[in-house]
Amino acid sequence: MKPNTGDIYCVFVEQLQRYAACQVTRIEEKTKPLAAVLELDWTGDKLPTEEELDKMKPLYCDYYFWNNRLDHSYVTAQVPKHYIFAGNRPPLITEETNSYTANWHIGRSIVSQLKWQSIPEARRRSFKEAAKDNTPVVVGDVQLARSTSAVNHVALRQFSDLSVLEQFPCLTRIAADRPYESLLPFVNGNPFIYELQLENHGCTSIDLRSSSLERLILQADGLEELYLNKEVTFLSLTGTPSPKLKIHAENGGQWLTAAFTDNAPPVCGLERLAGLHVTGAKELDLELIVRSYPHLKELRLWGKPGNVVNLQQLEQLTNLTIFSTYDMFGFSGEAFPGPDRLPDLTWLWMTSLPADAAKAIKDKYKKEVPKGLDLSITKPRKPEWLAENLNNPFRDWDGREHITAVQAKKAMNQYKKTLAAMSALPEQIRSGGLTAAEAESALDALVSDYTKAFNQMDRRSCFIETVEREEIYTVLEDLLSGAQETLSAAGIEVDADKLFDTFDKLRDF
Structure with missing residues (x-):
């Protein structure tokens, strides 16, 4: 569906269990048309009435480092299938935007804004004050500004006591590569830490239920039990997950995207996982993935290059909205389910795939583009190319x-x-x-x-x-x-x- 200037669309946001809204403020007619989309300050448990449409206003965000800022970006001028047209009103703002994003993401800012507002006001005020303060703080051989937002493993090694982190009120991201007894208690007690990278932690069990993390990148070696907080939306496990690994996530990972290397572990507690990314894949059996993660809405596969079998099992993922592959082979176009088997698909990007499959899949889905499908099938590869480039790091x-x-x-x-x-x-x-x-x-x-x-x-x-x-x-x-x-x-x-x-x-x- 092509949008028009002034159109207001609603989408159901899983994390809120409510609808959010946006308005198209401008259309740029280019080779690939773009739409400027503005997130609105409205949520509802059902679609808005005409009266509510008349009262809608832009969402002004002040979470973290945003200061009275609009979430207003250009996206592809193709409305995703699951967005619902609610009405048309004169654009609420006329200013242009120079921001561009890959896809429609309405609801993201309102979730962040609500989370920010749940933090005690005194702490929020301290954060905003420190964000403007570049006074140097010297700890050992390290000098950081008071406004520092990220601390990496090099700086952490210089701290004899992690209580020094309290001197950085704007700290939002931490990367550590060795065990620190006080690190997890600090993360669990700080409402601003939204990203943690942790390697060589030496733990068999990690509990982050009291944290406010949104992103967690974790070395899985030796880990047998992981407890996640409700707000986390992205989990990346590196290394080799233990067969004993059990992950405890809100509603079985209903709002979580998990990323693994080489393959996805079978049953690990994420029975309702929403999104799955597999990188560096060599051999993937889609039947095993579907059996372990039957509720996937997003599936992205990156090969090394890799082969995938049982691709026809995709049709079992009845909630799938996003599917993409990169450098994945071993399948035919006939094995790929048609649009009637994947009715909710809104994003289909496949890059570097068998040439015959590329043509067949494009033919199957090109008629879905006017209905809201973002389709990109590129770099079709013939068998001779794969034979020559299998071990070529410059194949891309x-x-x-x-x-x-x-x-x-x-x-x-x-x-x-x-x-x-x-x-x-x-x-x-x-x-x-x-x-x-x-x-x-x-x-x-x-x-x-x-x-x-x-x-x-x-x-x-x-x-x-x-x-x-x-x-x-x-x-x-x-x-x-x-x-x-x-x-x-x-x-x-x-x-x-x-x-x-x-x-x-x-x-x-």
Whole structure:
């Protein structure tokens, strides 16, 4: 459904168990039309009456670091299926916005605003006052502003006593990489901490029921029991979850999105899980996922690349509204359920998938776009491409908008050439054909060649931007990590910092 300027739409917000509302204030007619959407200060247990529509006002937000700010952003001018047209009124604001978001998210700000207002006023006032205060606070060798909102594991290591965190009233995010006896009590007692990253915690049981967390990124190794608070909406478990792991979440995870690496654990307590993300997948059986998480509304799968079987089981997820894949293969278009089997689907994005499946799925769903489906089927891959790119870390460059096929091919070949040369070094050392000093010199030369190759590629078209620069660095990091491991077994220690210095000195991108 295409919106019009002034249209007011309502959507049911699960966390509130009420309807929220928004208004389209402007339409930008571009190649892909955009709609400026404003969240409104209204909720109701049923759709609004004409009288209520006349009284609606913009939602002015002051939660956390927002100060009397509107939630007003451009989104794709395609109303999602589950949004309900309530009426049309002259736009409540005429100011333009320079904010853009990926999708319609009405209700998010009103949930945050209500949560903020539930915090005692004195604490809220202290937060707002500190947000303007950049007075330095010195703790050990660390100096942080009083307005600091995030503390990472490097800073935490400098604190002999975590009670020092009380000096930062605006603290909202903490990242720790070792056990701290007082950390969890602090998080449980602070209403402003909405994100916690925790690694190497050494706990078999973690209880966060008294916290106000919204996001939790947690190393799962050794963990057997996890108690979550009601407000948490995103849980990412890294490492290897224990088969004994039991997660206690509000209503079995009814409002929770969980992210796992490689695969999703079968039964772990999240029987009503709303959203599931699987990254780095190699082999996925959708039948097992559906059996463990039958109430999913969102399912996103990222391959390494990976294969997925029993894709037809998607039709069992009758509440599914969002489905996306990236670098996932092993299925046909016939296996993908049609629109009649997934009637609530509002978002279908599949990138880098079998070419025949891409065409069949696009044909099945293109008629759903005018009805509110956000459809994107891109980078169809033929079997020959997959065979060649299975172990190519630059495979995503093939089909990227500003990168040519020739540049993607050159990047892949440079990776393969560098990997082969580095992999040959240990045998050359063991056979006596290479000394330790010569191996070190050879590595430096390989890093130089790797860097110069990308300099040469970028010289004419300057296609290497921030994302590509990070990818080139990450690939080199993986190459040197592998070299460190194999050469260490051959009795040679690699100075990676020195090699990265070579990379930084030579690179022009």
